Amino acid sequence: MVEKRFTAGKLLIYLILVLLCATIVIAFWHLLNLSLSPSHIATKGGLLLYPKEATLDNYSRVIDNRYIWLGYKNTLIRTIVGTVLQLFFTAMGAYVLSKRFFPHRTFWTLFIVFTMFFSGGLIPTYLLVKNLGLLDTYAAMILPGFISAYNMVIIRNYFQSMPEEIEESCLIDGAGRFRIFLQFVLPLSKPILATVALWLVVGHWNSWFDVLIYIQDDTKFTLQIVLRRIILTGSKEILDTSAAANAAEMEKAVSSEGLKAACIYVTTLPILCAYPFVQKFFVKGIMIGSLKG
Amino acid sequence: MTGIGARVPQRQSAFRRGLHSFAGYRKYSALTLMFIPVVAYFIIFKYIPMGGIAIAFENYKIKEGIFGSAWCGLDNFNKAFAMATFRRSVWNTLTISGLKLLFGFPMPIILALMLNEVTHVRFKKTVQTISYLPHFLSWVVLAGMFQQLLSPNNGAVNAVLRDVFGVKDSIYFLGNNKYFRGTLIVTDIWKNVGWSSILYLATISGIDPELYEAATVDGASRWQCTRYITIPSLVSTIVIMLILSIGSIMDAGFDQVFNLYNSAVYQTGDIIDTYVYRYGLGDMKYALATAVGLFKNVIAFVLVVGTNLITRRISGEGIW
Numbered sequence: 001m002v003e004k005r006f007t008a009g010k011l012l013i014y015l016i017l018v019l020l021c022a023t024i025v026i027a028f029w030h031l032l033n034l035s036l037s038p039s040h041i042a043t044k045g046g047l048l049l050y051p052k053e054a055t056l057d058n059y060s061r062v063i064d065n066r067y068i069w070l071g072y073k074n075t076l077i078r079t080i081v082g083t084v085l086q087l088f089f090t091a092m093g094a095y096v097l098s099k100r101f102f103p104h105r106t107f108w109t110l111f112i113v114f115t116m117f118f119s120g121g122l123i124p125t126y127l128l129v130k131n132l133g134l135l136d137t138y139a140a141m142i143l144p145g146f147i148s149a150y151n152m153v154i155i156r157n158y159f160q161s162m163p164e165e166i167e168e169s170c171l172i173d174g175a176g177r178f179r180i181f182l183q184f185v186l187p188l189s190k191p192i193l194a195t196v197a198l199w200l201v202v203g204h205w206n207s208w209f210d211v212l213i214y215i216q217d218d219t220k221f222t223l224q225i226v227l228r229r230i231i232l233t234g235s236k237e238i239l240d241t242s243a244a245a246n247a248a249e250m251e252k253a254v255s256s257e258g259l260k261a262a263c264i265y266v267t268t269l270p271i272l273c274a275y276p277f278v279q280k281f282f283v284k285g286i287m288i289g290s291l292k293g
Numbered sequence: 294m295t296g297i298g299a300r301v302p303q304r305q306s307a308f309r310r311g312l313h314s315f316a317g318y319r320k321y322s323a324l325t326l327m328f329i330p331v332v333a334y335f336i337i338f339k340y341i342p343m344g345g346i347a348i349a350f351e352n353y354k355i356k357e358g359i360f361g362s363a364w365c366g367l368d369n370f371n372k373a374f375a376m377a378t379f380r381r382s383v384w385n386t387l388t389i390s391g392l393k394l395l396f397g398f399p400m401p402i403i404l405a406l407m408l409n410e411v412t413h414v415r416f417k418k419t420v421q422t423i424s425y426l427p428h429f430l431s432w433v434v435l436a437g438m439f440q441q442l443l444s445p446n447n448g449a450v451n452a453v454l455r456d457v458f459g460v461k462d463s464i465y466f467l468g469n470n471k472y473f474r475g476t477l478i479v480t481d482i483w484k485n486v487g488w489s490s491i492l493y494l495a496t497i498s499g500i501d502p503e504l505y506e507a508a509t510v511d512g513a514s515r516w517q518c519t520r521y522i523t524i525p526s527l528v529s530t531i532v533i534m535l536i537l538s539i540g541s542i543m544d545a546g547f548d549q550v551f552n553l554y555n556s557a558v559y560q561t562g563d564i565i566d567t568y569v570y571r572y573g574l575g576d577m578k579y580a581l582a583t584a585v586g587l588f589k590n591v592i593a594f595v596l597v598v599g600t601n602l603i604t605r606r607i608s609g610e611g612i613w
Contacts, residue, residue: 007515009515009516010410010515013407013410013411014411014416017407017408017411017416017420020404020420020424020486021419021420021423021424023483024423024424024426024427025423027438027442027449030442030449031438031441031442034441043447044447045444045446045447045448045449045452046447046449046452046456047449047452047453048449089330089331089334092328092330092331093327093328093331095324096324096327096328096331099321099324101317101321102317102321102324102328103314103315103317103318103321104314108328108332111332111335112331112335115335115339115340117594117597117598118343118590118594119339119342119343119590120339120341120342120343120344120345120346121342121346121569121583121586121587121589121590122566122569122570122573122574122582122586123348123569123573123574123582123583124341124343124344124345124348124583125338125342125345126573126574127342127345127348127359127579128337128338128341128342128345143338144338146334146338147331147335176323177323177324177327178326178327181327202429205431206429206430206433206434207431208431208433209547209551213574224431224433224434225433227437228433228552231433231437231440257441257447260437260440260441261441263437264434264437264438267434268430268434271429271430275426275429276422279422279425282425282429283425283491286488286491286492287491287495
């Protein structure tokens with residue numbers, strides 16, 4: 001099947017694919033150059049294909065901003081705590097539902113799956129979080145979406161494919177269900193748990209709406225919200241908070257465009273670094289997701 | 294199956310059967326204990342808000358709460374439908390979703406078919422890696438990027454349009470009602486085309502290679518192989534994906550619109566979800582916003598369940 005011959009049609013296909021990738025690569029490359037540009041080049045604009053008069057002023061300004069660091073801290077807290085807890089409880093629910101002999105299993109599955117298709121909506125959920133006194137807490141970033149019915153069904157399907165006989169022999173040996181779950185089922189399900197964990201990590205890292213509505217305290221803002229504010233309010237926030245003695249002179253070196261670009265890179269750097277290595281796990285994950293039933 | 298000597302199950306009253314199944318919770322007490330926190334979570338964070346929908350039928354006052362506020366029937370719905378801005382948001386939602394479906398749906402299929410023609414493995418891998426990347430970035434990040442790239446003053450896209458294509462007036466993609474929907478559709482495709490192609494690529498890789506070999510022996514060209522083998526094999530996946538996207542037509546993409554729009558483009562860009570956010574949490578019109586949200590959720594629910602039933606019938610197994 002391997003044809004080495006380059007026909008016109010094939011050339012066209014290669015060209016279109018290169019163009020598609022070019023729009024993505026150039027967009028990021030341009031933004032990188034913008035973030036490395038001094039004020040007079042960044043404000044002039046246009047497409048920057050190479051770094052002209054490269055400077056790290058924008059970055060040093062962004063790094064000086066304490067909200068970026070607070071954002072990193074808060075994003076890391078919610079990502080780590082959220083992912084670990086959510087994964088554990090999702091798997092626990094999935095384990096129970098994977099047992100065919102669990103009473104009213106069909107009812108409980110429907111009870112949970114129903115929440116995938118219908119919800120109270122924005123306002124009732126907001127009022128609940130508010131009435132529970134969770135506004136301005138990390139819990140507000142983790143609890144409202146704590147267990148996803150979708151993830152639970154996917155993990156349950158994996159558990160169901162594991163032979164019950166081995167568990168039964170453990171039971172005879174005197175191990176309880178919970179211990180079997182911890183010491184036997186979880187370690188054997190690493191592939192599916194890793195996949196779901198990756199989804200949760202990316203979800204937390206990119207999540208912004210919950211912080212926007214539930215968190216007023218700016219020391220609890222996550223990276224996405226810090227970035228959103230900088231993009232919306234311009235660079236004012238960064239320029240104001242860094243108590244530069246000579247603000248006017250500093251403003252000459254950096255520009256709103258350059259600062260925003262630098263912020264985008266600082267906040268997305270972890271994703272860009274990890275992406276090439278974890279990409280294939282996500283591709284596997286999408287196949288798991290499509291093979292349920 | 295029921296031959297002579299088959300065991301006839303003992304008849305039990307419904308009541309006793311019920312008791313028997315509840316005894317299961319005690320029998321499997323460890324599992325029950327493990328399940329309690331999970332059920333508690335779903336009750337508190339999913340089902341209590343569903344009860345909160347009652348607000349939609351109340352003249353809700355924050356001070357009086359859900360239980361103290363007076364009922365008002367369908368007043369909130371009538372009020373919403375009387376508002377031109379609400380009707381506009383419904384129309385915008387359907388238009389934006391519809392256009393995304395029309396232009397965005399075929400793109401991943403075309404991309405998958407094109408990638409299938411690529412014989413250089415490393416080139417294919419590179420294209421895939423690059424095109425999947427935007428999927429992993431939030432709309433906050435991408436909105437920051439697009440605001441810079443699409444700026445009418447010093448954005449790169451307008452500079453290219455001016456210098457390469459000779460477009461004289463710079464285009465305000467994100468601030469002009471003429472261009473806003475187009476910008477939404479193109480940026481949505483840009484973000485998702487690569488990622489959405491994975492499913493089609495997987496289907497293609499599952500096609501029996503002998504089919505192609507037989508066809509090539511019979512003198513079929515590359516295009517004929519695509520036309521008569523690859524595309525027909527993709528049809529069932531395409532149909533399922535199409536039905537599923539119709540099921541989510543009420544979601545025009547809140548994250549994207551909310552981060553890209555501004556008051557200048559409400560006319561073409563304000564969708565139901567952004568409307569609920571602005572009226573509900575911005576103006577604290579809780580009852581009205583809950584009613585609008587309910588209106589959307591009920592339609593979405595009917596569509597999703599309906600389309601799931603259809604896919605179940607087509608593919609033999611549903612999406613859940």
